[in-house]
Amino acid sequence: MSFAGAVKSFGAVRALRGVDLRISRGETVALLGRNGAGKSTTISLLLGLTEPDEGRVELFGGPPFASVRAGRVGAMLQEGRAVPRVTVRELVTFVAGRYPAPMPVARALELAGIADLAGRRVDRLSGGQTQRVRFAVALAGNPALIVLDEPTAALDVEARHAFWASMRSYARLGHTVLFSTHHLEEADAYADRILVIDGGQIVADGTGEQLKRAVGGSLVALDLAGRGAEGLELLPGVRSVEVRGDRARLRTDDPDATVIALAGLGAIRGLEVAPASLDEAFLALTAREGRAA
Numbered sequence: 001m002s003f004a005g006a007v008k009s010f011g012a013v014r015a016l017r018g019v020d021l022r023i024s025r026g027e028t029v030a031l032l033g034r035n036g037a038g039k040s041t042t043i044s045l046l047l048g049l050t051e052p053d054e055g056r057v058e059l060f061g062g063p064p065f066a067s068v069r070a071g072r073v074g075a076m077l078q079e080g081r082a083v084p085r086v087t088v089r090e091l092v093t094f095v096a097g098r099y100p101a102p103m104p105v106a107r108a109l110e111l112a113g114i115a116d117l118a119g120r121r122v123d124r125l126s127g128g129q130t131q132r133v134r135f136a137v138a139l140a141g142n143p144a145l146i147v148l149d150e151p152t153a154a155l156d157v158e159a160r161h162a163f164w165a166s167m168r169s170y171a172r173l174g175h176t177v178l179f180s181t182h183h184l185e186e187a188d189a190y191a192d193r194i195l196v197i198d199g200g201q202i203v204a205d206g207t208g209e210q211l212k213r214a215v216g217g218s219l220v221a222l223d224l225a226g227r228g229a230e231g232l233e234l235l236p237g238v239r240s241v242e243v244r245g246d247r248a249r250l251r252t253d254d255p256d257a258t259v260i261a262l263a264g265l266g267a268i269r270g271l272e273v274a275p276a277s278l279d280e281a282f283l284a285l286t287a288r289e290g291r292a293a
C-alpha cells in the first residue's frame with residue numbers, strides 16, 4: 001500500500017501535510033506518534049473512510065474502498081461501536097458472512113486467542129477480551145492486511161501482552177499489519193519497522209535500532225579517575241558531556257571515533273558504550289519542529 005503526497009485538512013487544522021509511505025507485504029509496521037499527530041487520519045485515508053485533499057492513497061494497487069469491500073483489509077478503529085447482545089461466536093460468524101471469502105470462524109477465534117470465549121456474551125467481557133473479540137471481527141473476512149488504531153490504549157499490561165501475542169500469531173502467517181500507538185515500547189517490541197509521525201508528517205522510518213542510532217546517537221560513559229572533564233566535548237562525534245561525581249557521560253554521534261580518541265588521551269577506566277534509548281530518539285525526532293496547530 002502507498003501514500004504519495006497525501007494532504008488532509010479539517011477546516012483550519014492540517015492533519016496530514018504531505019505523507020509519503022509504502023508498506024510491503026508481510027511487514028509489521030508501527031505508526032508511532034503523540035495524540036493529534038495524525039495517526040487516525042492516516043488510517044482513515046488508508047481504509048478509504050475519507051479522501052485526501054491532495055495526493056494519492058492506494059491499497060493493493062487500487063482505490064482503498066475496493067480492497068476493503070473485497071475483505072482484503074481488516075480494521076480495528078479507535079472508537080468502539082455499540083456492543084451487541086450476542087455471543088462471541090455469533091458476532092464473528094455474522095461478520096464473516098458478509099465477506100466473499102471469509103476465514104473459518106473457529107480459526108479467527110483461535111488466532112485472536114478467544115476460542116474459550118466463543119459462547120460468552122460480547123457485552124459481558126473485560127476490556128482486554130473485548131479488544132481480542134474486535135480483533136477476531138477484523139480477521140473474519142480473512143484479510144491480507146490488518147490495520148489497528150491504538151488497539152491497546154485502554155488495556156492493562158497483562159491484557160496488552162495477550163493482545164500482542166494474538167497479533168503476532170497472525171503476522172507470522174505472512175500477513176501485513178499496520179498498528180498505531182503512542183507507546184514507544186510497543187512499537188519497539190512488536191513492529192519490524194517504525195514510522196514516526198509528528199505534526200502530520202512522517203519524520204522517521206526504520207527499525208527501532210535504526211531510529212536509536214540515527215537520532216539518539218550513543219552514550220559513552222567512563223570514569224574520570226581524578227582527571228577533569230575539560231576538552232571531552234571536543235572529541236570527535238561528541239554532542240554533549242554530563243559529569244556526575246567522577247563519571248562522565250558523553251552523548252555521541254560516532255561512538256567508535258569517540259572511544260578511539262579517548263584511548264588516545266590515556267588509560268580508559270570503566271568504559272561503557274550503549275545506544276540511546278528509543279525514548280530519547282522519539283523526543284529528538286518530535287521536538288524538532290514543534291507540533292501542528
Ligand SMILES: Nc1ncnc2c1ncn2[C@@H]1O[C@H](COP(=O)(O)OP(=O)(O)O)[C@@H](O)[C@H]1O
Nearest residue numbers: 010013015033034035036037038039040041042
Ligand atoms: N474530524 C475531525 N475534525 C476536525 N479535526 C480533526 C478531525 N479528525 C482529526 N482532527 C485533527 O487532526 C489532527 C490529527 O488527528 P488524528 O489523526 O486523530 O491524530 P492521532 O490519531 O494521531 O491522535 C488533530 O489536530 C485532530 O484534532
Ligand SMILES: [Mg+2]
Nearest residue numbers: 039040041078
Ligand atoms: Mg487517533
